[in-house]
Each structure stands twice: as structure tokens, then as C-alpha cells.
Amino acid sequence: xxxxxxxxxxxxxxxxxxxxxxxxxxxxxxxxxxxxxxxxxxxxxxxxxxxxxxxxxxxxxxxxxxxxxxxxxxxxxxxxxxxxxxxxxxxxxxxxxxxxxxxxxxxxxxxxxx
Amino acid sequence: xxxxxxxxxxxxxxxxxxxxxxxxxxxxxxxxxxxxxxxxxxxxxxxxxxxxxxxxxxxxxxxxxxxxxxxxxxxxxxxxxxxxxxxxxxxxxxxxxxxxxxxxxxxxxx
Numbered sequence: 001x002x003x004x005x006x007x008x009x010x011x012x013x014x015x016x017x018x019x020x021x022x023x024x025x026x027x028x029x030x031x032x033x034x035x036x037x038x039x040x041x042x043x044x045x046x047x048x049x050x051x052x053x054x055x056x057x058x059x060x061x062x063x064x065x066x067x068x069x070x071x072x073x074x075x076x077x078x079x080x081x082x083x084x085x086x087x088x089x090x091x092x093x094x095x096x097x098x099x100x101x102x103x104x105x106x107x108x109x110x111x112x113x114x
Numbered sequence: 115x116x117x118x119x120x121x122x123x124x125x126x127x128x129x130x131x132x133x134x135x136x137x138x139x140x141x142x143x144x145x146x147x148x149x150x151x152x153x154x155x156x157x158x159x160x161x162x163x164x165x166x167x168x169x170x171x172x173x174x175x176x177x178x179x180x181x182x183x184x185x186x187x188x189x190x191x192x193x194x195x196x197x198x199x200x201x202x203x204x205x206x207x208x209x210x211x212x213x214x215x216x217x218x219x220x221x222x223x224x
Contacts, residue, residue, distance in 0.1 A: 004157075033211065043158075043201070043214040056211050090157050100145035100165065100205050103212065105157035 002027065004093050004106035012112045018079040021109045023091030025072050031055075031096025032074040033103060034066060037088040049074055050096045078111075086113045116141045116206050120215035127192055127222050135187040135218045137202030147185050148212060149178050150201040158201055161187075192222045 005024045013019050025032050033056075034046040045058040049068035066076045072093075078085055088110050092103035117140040127133055139147065146165050150158035162171045164180040171178050175196065177188040187200055199219045203212035 006157075042216045045211055048211055056209070088155070098145075102146075102148060102160055102163050104160055105150070108155070108157045110155065 004091060004104055006089075006091050006106040006109050008109060009107065010110045010112075012114065013081050014114050015081055015083060017081050018077065019081060019111060021076045021078075021089055021091075021111075023074045023076070023093075023106060025074070025091075025093030026104055029093035029095055029104075030072055031094045032068055032072065033092045033094075034074070034076050035090040035092065036060070037090055037108075038086075043090070046076070048096075055096075081113045083113050086111060116204060116209075116213040118202055118204055118213050118215035120200075120202050120218050122218060123216070124219045125221070127189075127220070129193055129222055129224050130191045132188070132190045132192070134189070135200055135220070137185040137187070137215055138183060139185070139202075139204045141204050141206035141213075143207045145205040145207070146212075147180055148203045148205070149185070149187055150203070152199045152201055152217070154199075161200075189220070192220075194222050194224050196220065197222045 007022045031050045033048040036044045048056040052068045063079045068074045088108045090108045091106045094101045094103045119138045121136045149161040152158040162178040167182045175190050179186045199217040201217045203214040205212045
């Protein structure tokens with residue numbers, strides 16, 4: 001079974017620009033979660049989508065948004081980029097049905113904001 | 115609010131020197147505890163899921179155990195390729211989102 005894939009793997013943007021990241025979950029998984037990982041803050045939860053609906057949301061500003069398509073693929077958008085948005089953005093998928101199933105992570109997208 | 119604390123923050127071992135990593139948690143109604151391994155610049159790789167106190171799981175040189183307050187990841191006779199950051203996460207109550215610890219950075223010297 002193919003794992004979680006994320007594109008692109010690396011991005012360089014400048015302040016004020018916007019960026020869209022993509023995540024394809026494991027086949028059959030309906031939940032997709034997004035995380036931001038930085039050396040100083042560790043893994044921070046952004047939001048979770050299940051069956052095209054945002055089901056959970058972390059404590060991030062409205063510049064961070066996402067969506068999920070009918071095939072469970074998900075995109076995350078960051079508008080008006082700031083230097084502090086430089087991070088590894090991780091996507092994780094799970095079946096999303098019981099609250100105790102394992103999340104499987106993709107390789108991440110490394111975003112550098114200059 | 116769920117809390118997960120991992121210790122130590124960093125650990126250096128000689129090849130073959132067994133040790134344990136700790137994950138202490140405070141949750142209301144544990145649904146599952148997860149261990150991941152993460153290499154620099156890569157996504158976390160799933161290792162184990164434990165659901166109830168007393169449960170143990172093994173994979174090669176790794177063994178995870180669970181009590182009502184903490185979990186241990188035991189590494190037996192580690193090799194340099196075991197060097198990575200090990201993350202612990204817990205799922206509880208009605209939340210579908212696990213809470214992650216800050217991780218333990220393990221370096222195994224040859």
C-alpha cells in the first residue's frame with residue numbers, strides 16, 4: 001500500500017507571498033491532519049479534515065487554511081507569509097473513525113521564507 | 115488538557131549500550147499511546163501503538179511498554195542506525211488528534 005505523499009518537498013518563498021501544499025493520504029484513509037514542526041516548538045497541530053469537513057482546528061492564525069477533496073486529498077494554504085512560517089509541514093492520515101487509530105505521516109514539505 | 119513529557123531530551127549511547135526512553139502522560143481517558151521515530155528532515159515513522167496498561171510490543175531492538183502513567187521505549191544493544199528522534203503521542207477522550215511530546219534525540223556512537 002502506498003504511503004502518504006506530499007508535494008512539493010521543498011519550497012522557497014518571500015515574505016508576503018502565499019503558498020499551497022498538497023497531501024495525498026493512504027488509500028482508504030478519510031482523515032488528514034496537518035502539523036507544523038520547528039526546532040523550537042516541536043510538532044504543532046494545525047487542523048484536521050475528515051470527509052471534506054474541518055473537524056478539528058489548532059491555535060494558528062487565519063492565514064493558515066486548508067481543504068479536503070472528495071478523494072480525501074488535502075491542501076493547505078498559507079497566505080501573507082512571514083519569516084516565522086519557515087518550518088517542516090507534515091501531513092498525516094488515518095481512517096479517522098475511532099479516535100484511537102494510528103496516524104501515518106508523509107515525508108513533509110520544507111518551507112523556507114526569506 | 116492532555117500533557118505528554120518525554121525524557122531525557124537527549125541521550126548519547128555507545129553501540130551495544132542498552133537504555134530506555136520515558137514518556138509520561140496526563141490524560142483523561144487514554145485511547146492510545148503512539149511511538150514514532152523521526153530522522154532529520156523527514157516525517158515521523160510509526161513504530162508502535164499501545165492501548166492499555168500492561169501491554170508490550172516489540173520490533174527488532176525496540177520494545178515499548180505501557181503503564182497507567184507512562185510508557186517506556188527500551189532499546190536493546192543499539193546500533194548507530196538507531197540514531198534518531200523518538201516521539202511519543204497520546205490520544206484521549208473524544209479527540210481524534212493526538213498530543214505529541216517534544217521527543218528524545220538519541221545518538222548511538224559506534
